[in-house]
Amino acid sequence: MIINFKINGKETLINLTKNKRLIDLLRDDLKLTGTKEGCSIGECGACTVIVNGKAVNSCLVLAQQVDECDVITVEGLAEGNKLSELQQNFLKYGAIQCGFCTPGMLMSAYALFLENPTPSREEIETAIEGNLCRCTGYKPIIQAITSTVSGE
Amino acid sequence: MIPQFKYYRPKSINELKSILGDMQDNSRILAGGTDIVPGFIQQSSRFTSITNLIDINCIADLKAIKNVDGQVLIGSAITFAEIMKNELIQTHFPLLTKAASTVGSIQIRNRATVVGNFVNNAPCADSVPPLLVYDASIKIISPNGERNIPLNEFLLNPYETQLKKNECVTEIIIPAPKENFIGDFYKLGRRSAVSISRISLAFLMHEENKFIKEFKIASGAITPIGKRFYEIENAFVGKEISSETFMEIASTLGEKVLETTGLRWSTDYKLPVVQQMLYQLLERNVGGISG
Ligand code: FES
Ligand code: FES
Numbered sequence: 001m002i003i004n005f006k007i008n009g010k011e012t013l014i015n016l017t018k019n020k021r022l023i024d025l026l027r028d029d030l031k032l033t034g035t036k037e038g039c040s041i042g043e044c045g046a047c048t049v050i051v052n053g054k055a056v057n058s059c060l061v062l063a064q065q066v067d068e069c070d071v072i073t074v075e076g077l078a079e080g081n082k083l084s085e086l087q088q089n090f091l092k093y094g095a096i097q098c099g100f101c102t103p104g105m106l107m108s109a110y111a112l113f114l115e116n117p118t119p120s121r122e123e124i125e126t127a128i129e130g131n132l133c134r135c136t137g138y139k140p141i142i143q144a145i146t147s148t149v150s151g152e
Numbered sequence: 153m154i155p156q157f158k159y160y161r162p163k164s165i166n167e168l169k170s171i172l173g174d175m176q177d178n179s180r181i182l183a184g185g186t187d188i189v190p191g192f193i194q195q196s197s198r199f200t201s202i203t204n205l206i207d208i209n210c211i212a213d214l215k216a217i218k219n220v221d222g223q224v225l226i227g228s229a230i231t232f233a234e235i236m237k238n239e240l241i242q243t244h245f246p247l248l249t250k251a252a253s254t255v256g257s258i259q260i261r262n263r264a265t266v267v268g269n270f271v272n273n274a275p276c277a278d279s280v281p282p283l284l285v286y287d288a289s290i291k292i293i294s295p296n297g298e299r300n301i302p303l304n305e306f307l308l309n310p311y312e313t314q315l316k317k318n319e320c321v322t323e324i325i326i327p328a329p330k331e332n333f334i335g336d337f338y339k340l341g342r343r344s345a346v347s348i349s350r351i352s353l354a355f356l357m358h359e360e361n362k363f364i365k366e367f368k369i370a371s372g373a374i375t376p377i378g379k380r381f382y383e384i385e386n387a388f389v390g391k392e393i394s395s396e397t398f399m400e401i402a403s404t405l406g407e408k409v410l411e412t413t414g415l416r417w418s419t420d421y422k423l424p425v426v427q428q429m430l431y432q433l434l435e436r437n438v439g440g441i442s443g
Contacts, residue, residue: 001159017243018154018156019154019155019156019157019159020154021154021189040190040193041194042186042190042256042257042259042260045259046259048259054262055259055262056235056259056262056263057186057259057260057263059189059190059193060184060185060186060189060190060259060260060263061153061185061189061263062159062182062185062189062205062207064159064161064207065207065209067161107385108258108259111258126258127258129257129258130256130258130259130260131257136191144172145154
């Protein structure tokens with residue numbers, strides 16, 4: 001089956017020779033390894049990407065299902081070599097330690113901003129409810145997202 | 153890892169019907185995929201033998217929530233996120249909105265469907281208790297026609313429903329709401345986010361002059377499948393609204409739960425919790441009325 005979709009703004013055609021998940025399509029075929037695989041069952045959020053404006057776990061989606069969709073991964077956040085404000089704030093506030101959860105956290109926060117540019121703290125907490133971080137603790141992460149809202 | 157099933161993506165109900173007509177065993181409907189896809193990875197025997205997968209997400213009719221003469225029709229490709237945001241449901245079926253908001257995480261709610269939740273019929277299906285107290289029924293199609301069936305009859309055993317091969321659920325039908333019901337949904341999980349529910353309850357009560365006029369109660373997770381407790385409902389209609397009545401309802405529920413589940417390792421913990429939970433729910437929501 002041939003699928004035709006947009007990845008980080010670029011139209012892409014892929015000939016799927018076997019069934020696979022979206023995360024495998026991204027990491028193995030497109031070499032977009034920013035998206036991480038943690039639990040593989042929809043619990044950790046490390047594999048979060050955006051499909052048609054909504055945050056989804058790419059380990060729970062079949063590659064076939066993104067045919068004609070618009071997909072954004074963490075590689076789509078920076079503009080050239082310039083990190084987005086959200087990414088810069090993750091660095092500034094120490095919201096990264098090992099970094100494994102970071103792509104997923106960024107994509108969940110990004111999806112929230114797409115829907116609501118001025119979320120409350122509670123809305124931010126709900127947005128990253130499906131993203132586990134086992135090193136940083138959530139405070140610096142929430143701080144980084146909050147600061148992006150207020151433009152600090 | 154992922155089996156080499158054949159993937160179908162019908163664009164209309166008619167196309168779906170003709171695909172269903174050609175299906176053998178080992179065909180499955182794919183809606184959200186949040187149970188099926190990880191099921192492949194975990195080598196779950198319920199999924200690894202699938203040879204045909206029919207994705208229903210591109211059928212516009214199944215991606216709609218409609219209001220037809222007061223009845224609400226929810227298409228079987230509607231996600232929990234779509235339920236949560238729907239104003240019709242927020243206004244008339246708030247227990248369903250509440251239950252939807254407790255499912256998984258945003259990422260899960262953006263994919264997982266309400267119908268998939270109960271077709272899979274895991275005991276922890278959060279959408280089931282609210283749908284049961286709202287007297288929901290479902291529409292099922294097959295190449296030969298369609299049938300409507302009450303949800304409580306559709307659910308048979310854990311992971312087992314009345315759905316036959318060649319069939320697909322297309323709609324949930326919720327009858328027009330009665331405005332004078334007070335009710336609530338409650339779920340207790342092991343942790344507060346992304347939780348699989350351990351105990352869930354939904355109830356609706358219609359009170360008139362401090363007496364119970366109508367009463368509906370359903371459980372999920374504590375019982376092997378989501379279940380309405382008609383006997384309890386009937387036993388308490390006509391009783392006066394009071395703390396004593398609430399306590400009696402709560403303890404009767406405990407007995408019934410015990411009857412359906414038998415004793416389990418978790419009974420010592422769950423039983424008192426269920427009773428307290430229902431008692432407090434009733435006090436909080438209806439208690440004020442007795443003044
Ligand atoms: S790898 Fe997808 S949610 Fe954990
Ligand atoms: S930084 Fe290591 S898991 Fe979050």
